[in-house]
Amino acid sequence: MPLPRPRIILAALILMGAGVAVAGLMPPRPVPHSAPLPNDVYIWQRAWTSALGRAMDQAAPDVATWRVLAAEVSADGHAAPALLNDGRLEFLRAHLAGRPVILVVRIDGRLGETDPAALVATALAPLQRWRQAGVAVAGLEIDHDCPTARLSSYARFLKDLRARLGGAHLSITALPAWLPAPALADVVAVPDEVLLQVHAVAAPTDGLFNPAQAGRWVAAYGQRFTTPFRVALPDYGARVSWNADDSLATVEGETPLLAGGAHAAELMARPADVAAFLNDLRVKAPPNLKGIAWFRLPTAEDRRAWSLATWAAVARGQTPIGHIFAVAEPTATPGLSSLVLINDGAADAELPDGLDLPAGCPLGDGASGYARDPLAPQPRLVRLSPGLLPPGERRAVGWLRCPESPHRR
Structure with a gap:
């Protein structure tokens, strides 16, 4: 069930420095089992920075295995391996914390018919290197x-590999769209493990993650197959843009893209949705479910991922609570205040979808993802796109002018 979107009303009390608080996330739900499912984490970053190293160090106690992007094969068959130089080798030695490493080779789904032997060699190259x-x-x-129609060929490739x-x-990833296909049995019979991806598999207009649908996919896989599997879950957001004819233009994640599009939207996997899904999953887990694979490791540089603290809480089986309140902080200009959102909770909180301004302060406008609603009967700012405010952080989202501000005495 969709969670209610928080809405904040700025009252006279806020103008005096107090705040009306709203919960950014749902109250905690009882955790059915004390032990969370084991957590693997994808390291998908192209740049191995000090922020990534710190994130690995902090996440390691909750990580069973690192799954590291090692190479990508494009639609034309060109392989782009991740460069493993001396610096990267030392980086891994410093931050793996004794956890196993599984290398990931990403093969573009648009890849056409190609020499199977050459593709096997391409997939093996990173492992050897x-x-x-x-x-x-x-x-x-x-x-x-x-593509579902080519699963039989994919099964033969996997057998050769x-x-x-x-x-x-x-290991292999698997798409929910494959579940009805008879040929999927041949595919999943080959690997030791399957990672069932339940995020970013529908149309972008449907969002990144639907807990109810994800639960149905997990149940369907568990009922049909015995090959051990993990569920790949999201802890990130993305900016999706469309062309003027509504065709998909770009999907922008942790790496900014210099691309336009006629219109765009920010999508976000909500921590409370994922936490609730995990609580239910532990109750209904098929016997061959072995754990979770998280995409991707959050870092302080990744503005479209949860905070690491929020990820860790969810990974441990908790339902984290974020807590946002709004204040109007006076500026040096008499009667002019800055509208600020503050998260004083312990986890990421969803940005409120609206800020109702006091009737006595009709002048104001938004910033940083908020704008004045020209159709609202009362002064109101609206959120232009979803987002999360990490714990302990604040964001100025607009300004307010109150000629007769009650806090001026």
């Missing part, structure tokens, strides 16, 4: 959004 560099790689994951892995662990 990283092991030669001194990384104790536990296995290989193939992330390929294969498996024959040359030399006993290394093999």
Whole structure:
């Protein structure tokens, strides 16, 4: 069930420095089982920075396995391996915290018919390269959004790959769209493990994550197959843009894209939705469900991911609580105040969808994702796109002018 969107009313009390608080997330729900599901985490960052290292260090106690993007194969078959130089090798040694590493090879779903032997060699290359560099790689994951009509060919590729892995662990991602296909049985029979992706698999207009639909996909997989699997869950947001003809233009994640589009929207996986899904999952988990794989490791540089504290709380089986309140802080200009949102909770809080301004202060406008609602009967700011405010942070979202402000005595 969708959560109610928070709305804040600025009253006279706020003008004197107090605040009307709203909960950004739902109250805690009872956790059915004390032990959370094991958590793997994707490291999908292209730039290995000090912020990534700090995030790995802080997340490590809650991580079972790191799944590291090692290479990408484009639609034309070109392979772009992640460069594993001495600096990156030392980086891994410093931050792995003894956790196993599974290398991920991402193959573009638009890849056409290609030489199977060449593709197998391309997939194996990162495994060989990283092991030669001194990384104790536990296995290989193939992330390929294969068209459903080509699943039989994909199964043959996986069999060829498996024959040359030399006993290394093999994982694959799987799309919910494949579930009705008879050929999926041949695909999932090959790997040691399947990662069922339940986020960003529908039309962008449907959002990133639907808990009810995700639950149905998990149940469907568990009923049909015995191959062990993990559920791939989101802890991020994305900016999606469309062209003038409503065709998809870009999907922008942690890496900014210099692309336009006729219109765009910010999408966000809500921590409370994911936490509630996990609570239900622990009750209804199929016997072959082995854990969760999170996309992606949050860092302080990633403005479209949850805060690391929020991710850790959800990963541990908690339902985190964010707490936003608004204040109008006087400026040096008499009668002019800055509208500020503050999260004094312990987790990310969803930005309120509206701010109702006091009737005695009709002049005001929004900023940083808020704008004046020209159709509202009373002065009101509206949120232009969803977002989260991390714990302990504040955001100026507009200004307010009150010629007869009651806090001026």
